[in-house]
Amino acid sequence: MNEWTNTDRGPDPLPSSLPGPTAPGLGEPQAEVEETLKRIQSHKGVIGTMVVNAEGIPIRTTLDNSTTVQYAGLLHHLTMKAKSTVRDIDPQNDLTFLRIRSKKHEIMVAPDKEYLLIVIQNPCE
Amino acid sequence: TATRAQSGLLERAGSAGVAVLATGGVASGPGPGRPGPLQDETLGVASVPSQWRAVQGIREETKSCQTASIATANASAQARNHVDAQVQTEAPVPVSVQPLSRYDVPRLAAFLRRVEAMVIRELNKNWQSHAFDGFEVNWTEQQQMVSCLYTLGYPPAQAQGLHVTGISWNSTGSVVACAYGRLDHGDWSTLKSFVCAWNLDRRGLSPRQPSAVVEVPSAVLCLAFHPTQPSHVAGGLYSGEVLVWDLSRPEDPLLWRTGLTDDTHTDPVSQVAWLPEPEHSHRFQVLSIATDGKVLLWRGVGAGQLQLTEGFALVMQQLPRSTKLKKHPRGETEVGATAVAFSSFDPRLFILGTEGGFPLKCSLAAGEAALTRMPSSVPLRAPAQFTFSPHGGPIYAVSCSPFHRNLFLSAGTDGHVHLYSMLQAPPLTSLQLSLKYLFAVRWSPVRPLVFAAASGEGDVQLFDLQKSSQKPTVLIKQTQDESPVYCLEFNSQQTQLLAAGDAQGTVKVWQLSTEFTEQGPREAEDLDLLAAEVAT
Numbered sequence: 001m002n003e004w005t006n007t008d009r010g011p012d013p014l015p016s017s018l019p020g021p022t023a024p025g026l027g028e029p030q031a032e033v034e035e036t037l038k039r040i041q042s043h044k045g046v047i048g049t050m051v052v053n054a055e056g057i058p059i060r061t062t063l064d065n066s067t068t069v070q071y072a073g074l075l076h077h078l079t080m081k082a083k084s085t086v087r088d089i090d091p092q093n094d095l096t097f098l099r100i101r102s103k104k105h106e107i108m109v110a111p112d113k114e115y116l117l118i119v120i121q122n123p124c125e
Numbered sequence: 126t127a128t129r130a131q132s133g134l135l136e137r138a139g140s141a142g143v144a145v146l147a148t149g150g151v152a153s154g155p156g157p158g159r160p161g162p163l164q165d166e167t168l169g170v171a172s173v174p175s176q177w178r179a180v181q182g183i184r185e186e187t188k189s190c191q192t193a194s195i196a197t198a199n200a201s202a203q204a205r206n207h208v209d210a211q212v213q214t215e216a217p218v219p220v221s222v223q224p225l226s227r228y229d230v231p232r233l234a235a236f237l238r239r240v241e242a243m244v245i246r247e248l249n250k251n252w253q254s255h256a257f258d259g260f261e262v263n264w265t266e267q268q269q270m271v272s273c274l275y276t277l278g279y280p281p282a283q284a285q286g287l288h289v290t291g292i293s294w295n296s297t298g299s300v301v302a303c304a305y306g307r308l309d310h311g312d313w314s315t316l317k318s319f320v321c322a323w324n325l326d327r328r329g330l331s332p333r334q335p336s337a338v339v340e341v342p343s344a345v346l347c348l349a350f351h352p353t354q355p356s357h358v359a360g361g362l363y364s365g366e367v368l369v370w371d372l373s374r375p376e377d378p379l380l381w382r383t384g385l386t387d388d389t390h391t392d393p394v395s396q397v398a399w400l401p402e403p404e405h406s407h408r409f410q411v412l413s414i415a416t417d418g419k420v421l422l423w424r425g426v427g428a429g430q431l432q433l434t435e436g437f438a439l440v441m442q443q444l445p446r447s448t449k450l451k452k453h454p455r456g457e458t459e460v461g462a463t464a465v466a467f468s469s470f471d472p473r474l475f476i477l478g479t480e481g482g483f484p485l486k487c488s489l490a491a492g493e494a495a496l497t498r499m500p501s502s503v504p505l506r507a508p509a510q511f512t513f514s515p516h517g518g519p520i521y522a523v524s525c526s527p528f529h530r531n532l533f534l535s536a537g538t539d540g541h542v543h544l545y546s547m548l549q550a551p552p553l554t555s556l557q558l559s560l561k562y563l564f565a566v567r568w569s570p571v572r573p574l575v576f577a578a579a580s581g582e583g584d585v586q587l588f589d590l591q592k593s594s595q596k597p598t599v600l601i602k603q604t605q606d607e608s609p610v611y612c613l614e615f616n617s618q619q620t621q622l623l624a625a626g627d628a629q630g631t632v633k634v635w636q637l638s639t640e641f642t643e644q645g646p647r648e649a650e651d652l653d654l655l656a657a658e659v660a661t
Contacts, residue, residue, distance in 0.1 A: 117244060
């Protein structure tokens, strides 16, 4: 007989926006991360900022959970595709930056080996 | 013997037999055995074989044929192996933002250090760039003109001279239903009317034959489809009742009715709407408003009865004095409600249009009791929180913007459309669209700056506030003899469709041009600017 088990675990809790209690010796990088993200977020016209890890899972965000997850999954795929496109055309080349312009705003992705920085800006013309 | 010999000659002769006979008899003279002259002689019979084909006989040959025997063979097949498989979907585990483990923080900091400068540079460049000014891409085929897709009507209703009084699209956007009634009655009537629905996605759509028809004992004045159930529709009657039908059951469509109790409206129902229940948002209640001043919330309980759950009453005395009204309240005069629109941003906030021409901002959460003597099983409350500046006549339609929380439109018998902001009493702008009455006004569900209005002159006017704030961008003539257009609705699923119903009993489904269905680049901001023009 087949047995079906319910593997639903429930959602993980969202990290708070304030930096949590930091371990000794990690205060500086943590604060630096928060400050950098705050600087980018407060730039003119920026709607949202998020950092996504190599598996496409968001680790820092200024938007709500469902929007973040959607952006992270879709842009991770797109960035990998763009990267492989560039490498296929010229193996000596590599992707440095990805910008998508849409009717309502512009999405900028800064890729890296381990992380992706995604910034959504509403350019005022 | 001579006779016999001659017979033998004759037999062998065939066709020359007659001649031989003639010569044979004469040539031989008298002799022994032969009779002499003038003596009887018996001659043999001469016969001529017949030349007729029938006597000669048909040449016959016998032949036979036979099919070869059919070869049959028996073979059997059987599947010996089978595999059982089962599939079950698991609820997707919601991916959420993961907290960063302590070991990753330095790496993240290093990454951000690397990319920050580049990102800031790009953000700055973007802010100042003019590279994309005026650059627009066409992804869909452009439709230049507004065209009439369907002209629908129900001949028995049109023969009685009924008007289309209410129109509604269902939750999937494929069925349009219309209510027949008359809007120019002065007194009580027992006119039978109809609710008809056409399924536009069905093949073989017949414009004169609705896919569902419900006969109603009284004139139906308004109609609203259920937000999630594609076949449930609520209607308000001239008698003050509210009925809910299920159009997928042709033999007995009536689901719920209010009946004629103390709670029912005592005046014709102006508008019905569906609201989500506060605790269970997948269940819905019906809201009905009428010119007797009551706003009632009904819920369907078993056995087809709609029961009153909450009620509000508008009394002149209790209206907030935010603007100077011409009428001075005397006693408990009721204020007739003629139109209702709910805010898309706050589900408890709604705007009521009244017979006195002033819109009211109301809330379902209002607690003050209404000073009215109307009997009711549920205590009636006063919902009004703010009164806006009045029109020159009763309001027939209000519509809240789906894109901005403070903007709403109202239209009435003075032929003007007012654009109000909920933050102030006088309207932001007032447009005269018609010299006759305006019966309906609706915001477009996709373009923040577009709205449509139905006028008493028989046309549907489409306004694009981005292009011109003085005159309509497109004027669609619905009726040829200038009989009024009473109702119109945008289709929120198929956003290029607009349905409008007129006094001749026809519903026309218009296909809008692409400019009305695609948002421009900066429309939401322009709408915000418009809303921010608060008069000082």
